[in-house]
Amino acid sequence: MQLLESKVLLDRIIKGCCKRRRKSQKKLYKMFYGYGMSITLRYAESREEAAEILNDAFMKVFTNIKDFDIDKPFKPWLRRIIINTAINHYHRTKKYREMDNVDFAEQSLSTREQILPGISYDEIIEMVQQLTPAYRTVFNLYVIEGFKHREIAEMLGIAVGTSKSNLAKAKRNLQAILEKNFM
Structure with missing residues (x-):
């Protein structure tokens, strides 16, 4: 009713x-x-x-x-x-933003499992906001919204490989941010 x-x-x-x-x-x-x-x-x-x-x-x-x-x-x-x-x-x-070209080192899966349970939604959003605009946009479209790399590439006017690369870099950067803030 x-x-x-x-x-x-x-x-x-x-x-x-x-x-x-x-x-x-x-x-x-x-x-x-x-x-x-x-x-x-x-x-x-x-x-x-x-x-x-x-x-x-x-x-x-x-x-x-x-x-x-x-x-x-x-x-x-x-x-x-x-x-x-x-x-x-x-x-x-x-075009007005500077791209962050720093690639962070690969981190172990076991470290990630130890720090994820105690993180609030607001803390996750804050960490995602630290990503460069390109990484953040691809991460959101792929991980949160569920778009395929081909669709993301079309939406953003980038190559499919660039979408995949930006996602991988976003994940690495997020993991480094997680470890920096919660270790």
Whole structure:
């Protein structure tokens, strides 16, 4: 019953957004802010950058909400817009950022197993934010979002081999960050 009420409420809010009602837009924003931030934090270097990406994503949502099919689930549609906005942000800012070319040494699996259980979600996000934009973006798209290297390469305009290399380097760098912070 409560799920049905939530769907009805969401449908009403979406219809209000289609009519460009500020009150409906504000409700939708508040309703999905936490969900959106949980996605953008993984792509951004800071909370401020994540909020900027999320705000850009919501602008796209409000601009294109009339194209949303009300009979389909809203969250996957929103998620796709947020991820695409994060990728666009990466493309816009990559020329201004310095790439970190330091490769960390391989670490043993047993060390990783010892330190992972005591880490909070916020600590993991903070460590992922320390990765270079290229490594962080590929890591998120592959590990968190579940895209294949071919899809990532197309989205980012890079070679499949570069996607694989960036993922391997991201994992090595994360492991080194883990050991530095928790050993």
